[in-house]
Amino acid sequence: xxxxxxxxxxxxxxxxxxxxxxxxxxxxxxxxxxxxxxxxxxxxxxxxxxxxxxxxxxxxxxxxxxxxxxxxxxxxxxxxxxxxxxxxxxxxxxxxxxxxxxxxxxxxxxxxxxxxxx
Numbered sequence: 249x250x251x252x253x254x255x256x257x258x259x260x261x262x263x264x265x266x267x268x269x270x271x272x273x274x275x276x277x278x279x280x281x282x283x284x285x286x287x288x289x290x291x292x293x294x295x296x297x298x299x300x301x302x303x304x305x306x307x308x309x310x311x312x313x314x315x316x317x318x319x320x321x322x323x324x325x326x327x328x329x330x331x332x333x334x335x336x337x338x339x340x341x342x343x344x345x346x347x348x349x350x351x352x353x354x355x356x357x358x359x360x361x362x363x364x365x366x
Contacts, residue, residue, distance in 0.1 A: 262298070269294075 273287060 258301075265294070 269290060273283060276283065276286075
């Protein structure tokens with residue numbers, strides 16, 4: 249929901265900037281050739297700023313997503329270790345052999361490759 253609000257705010261700012269720019273150009277007392285050159289220059293600058301802003305936003309989103317993936321992986325590993333530990337204590341209490349949950353099917357890799365999937 250916050251992402252939609254941010255995108256709406258950015259869109260409103262860009263629309264307002266474009267409307268102000270058009271009004272300024274239409275009301276400016278300059279010859280046609282000079283006005284066209286100004287339009288080209290300002291359009292190029294605006295495109296450059298927008299591109300830069302999008303790149304920064306993309307990097308921020310990628311960083312945030314990486315944080316959440318790492319956090320989820322850590323939580324899964326922690327939950328797995330807790331389950332193995334409890335299973336090991338239960339086996340000890342019953343006098344059974346085996347360490348934790350080493351023999352459980354589907355055990356996750358305790359040292360996953362960076363950037364791998366779950």
